[in-house]
Amino acid sequence: MVEVVLETVALTMRFGGVVAADNVNFKLRARELRCLIGPNGAGKSTFFKCVAGLQTPTEGQVFMRGTETTGWMPHQIASMGVGIKTQTPNVMDELSVFENIWLAARRFHPVAEANRKAQEMVERLALGPIARSTLGRLAHGERQRVELGLVAVGDPWLVLLDEPAAGMSAEDVERMTGIIHELNRTAAIVIVEHDMQFIRSIAKTVTVFHQGAVLMEDHVDRVMSDATVRNVYLGKKA
Amino acid sequence: MPGRFVKDVWVTVLVTAVLIWIMPLLIGTYTLTVLVIYGMLGLSLGLIWGFGGILCFGQTAFFGLGAYTYAIAAINIGESTLPMILAILVPAVFAALLGAMMFYGRLTDVYLGVITLVVTLILFKFMNSTAGPQYVIGKARMGGFNGIPGFPTLNVPGDPDTYIWGDPYFYVCAVLLALVFLLVSALLRSSFGRVAVGIRENETRASLMGYDVRARKTVLFAIGAAIAGLAGALFANWAEIVTPSLFSLGQSAEIIIWCIVGGLGTRLGPIVGAAGLAYLKFLLGQQAVVDNTLITGLILVLFVLFLPKGIVPALVGLWKASFGRRPLGRIHQARRMRGGERANG
Known part of the structure; x- marks a missing residue:
């Protein structure tokens, strides 16, 4: 059996009276690619934030490679080798593309190595011509690509992506799918996503959230054809 | 990268040398000295605000602490070398504690401004209330509103009887400003400085990259305070008296205006802004037709409206x-x- 890299045990998150994540037991194995889907307010993003350290769960535990990380700060989790991309683009707009990627690489490598790694990543993502441009001036798709690049440059063994395809053109999505597959060779990946087209193209196993809890977890084809899932998420007509 | 820094050093040395030669021909060295000191104070806020994104409303607290530390230590020790070092360390440690409290408490923006402002006010009130004979540190009386006069001023290290004053003191201050400027340049080129700018740009991303934002901001804040403390000690030596007005609100606000007018996010801007505005204030102080805070206010408004990035970025653009x-x-x-x-x- 492959090593479990991410596990949550009875993870619960309450905001006042609202239970945003309810007793979530989740397991992810090394080099697995898992999509989390569910209607708005199903608790996907809350679950994501609890795992990434952006929020502290009310109850339950999070384990990464066997270490309990419940209540850790995001920088502690990131320092373990976990790459995180949040729902809204989180990049350094006034800095150049290269500087953004370099800063991510520098966290894990000495200067010379970081220079090399950042340069490699710039070339891998075909960002060469715009490497010295200020990030804030670039198109949304390019900024998403840079953000994925700075996640990838740290050689993570676990990658958490919240809606990576949001607002991207078909061409950008295709390019990103390629990058994700490449990342997947060495890292386990969790993707929170709304775009069904994208999920069909990339997912193998899908976890469906509904009202804060896990509704089902199965192969993408079975999930898509499941009557309950269609009811809660896709709507009866779909 | 290292090659560019070497060029930076040469340019700084050259420009400093030329300015040290030319400026005394135009303005008296006594006035120049204080302009240089204000330049250093401006640079200290320019570093933490312009590059670290920490808007500190109480930079003058560290300036005043440096000055008071120097005065009290100089009276007790009787020479100037150790007091100078203490005047850098005490504000730095104070800022590290204050910064740790703020940054680990996840205070940001407005709250940070409020806390630093309140700390400055507390120091101001406290120093004003120390007139009584019970406020004594070693041989030094705090003196309340009247402050502390008559402490030994800067001497040649290791030779307490040879004082540095007048023109030589101006050269010392100018060279120290150039050194601090180079240190700041080196810091900003280092990984620490580049990460600090990254934190200014996006704290969440910096922490998701794995950087401990709280610790890094605390360290940067302390470095800024150390520079302000050095400026404070130099000021104490220039004025030969320290008073609670060093902690005044007016002084706090002025440093922020220097940075805005000079150009935030540049190394040179805050120095130019500080020296320029302080000189203007000095000139306006010699006449009684217009109130000089009115002019300072007007200048700030005009800059915010027409040159929001400040003098230096505008000149560079031109x-x-x-x-x-x-x-x-x-x-x-x-x-x-x-x-x-x-x-x-």
Whole structure:
């Protein structure tokens, strides 16, 4: 059996009276690619934030490679080798593309190595011509690509992506799918996503959230054809 | 990278040498000295605000602490070398504690401004209330509103009887400002400085990259306070008295105005802003027709409206627009060629 890299045990998150994540037991194995889907307010993003350290769960535990990380700060989790991309683009707009990627690489490598790694990543993502441009001036798709690049440059063994395809053109999505597959060779990946087209193209196993809890977890084809899932998420007509 | 820093050093040395030679011909060294000291104070806020994104409303607290530390230590020790070092360390440690409290408490923006402002006010009130004979540190009486006069001023290290004053003192201050400027330049080129700018740009991303934002902001805040403390000690030596007005609100606000007018996010801007505005204030102080805070206020308003980035960025922009076309063109050409190669390959 492959090593479990991410596990949550009875993870619960309450905001006042609202239970945003309810007793979530989740397991992810090394080099697995898992999509989390569910209607708005199903608790996907809350679950994501609890795992990434952006929020502290009310109850339950999070384990990464066997270490309990419940209540850790995001920088502690990131320092373990976990790459995180949040729902809204989180990049350094006034800095150049290269500087953004370099800063991510520098966290894990000495200067010379970081220079090399950042340069490699710039070339891998075909960002060469715009490497010295200020990030804030670039198109949304390019900024998403840079953000994925700075996640990838740290050689993570676990990658958490919240809606990576949001607002991207078909061409950008295709390019990103390629990058994700490449990342997947060495890292386990969790993707929170709304775009069904994208999920069909990339997912193998899908976890469906509904009202804060896990509704089902199965192969993408079975999930898509499941009557309950269609009811809660896709709507009866779909 | 290292090559560019060497160039930076040479340019700084050259410009400093020229200025030290020319400026005394235009303005008296006594006035120049305080302008240089204010420049250093401006630079200290310019570093943490312009590059670290920490808007501190109480930079003058560290300036005042440096000055008071120097005065009290100089009276007790009787010479100036150790007091100078203490005047850097005490504000730095104080800022590290205050910063740790704020940054680990996840205070940001407005709250940070409020806390630093309140700390300055507390120091101001406290120093004003220390008139009684019970407020004594070693041999030094705090003196309340009247402050502390009559402490030994700067002497040649190791030779307490040879004081540095007058023109030589101006040279010492100018050289120290150049050194601090180079240290700040080196810091900003280092990984620590680049990460600090990254934190200014996006704290969440910096922490998701794995950087401990709280610790890094605390360290940067302390470095800024150390520079302000040094400026404070130099000021104490220049004025030969320290008073609670060092902690006043007016002084706090002025430092912020220096940075805005000079140009935030540049190393030179806050120095230029500080020296320029302080000199203007000095000139206006010699006449009684217009109130000089009115003028300072007007200047701030005009800058915010018409030159929001400040003097230095505006001048750099002007320079690039009129003289920088050719090198810029070459870069564009190179970029286009590289893009072409990629398209062909």
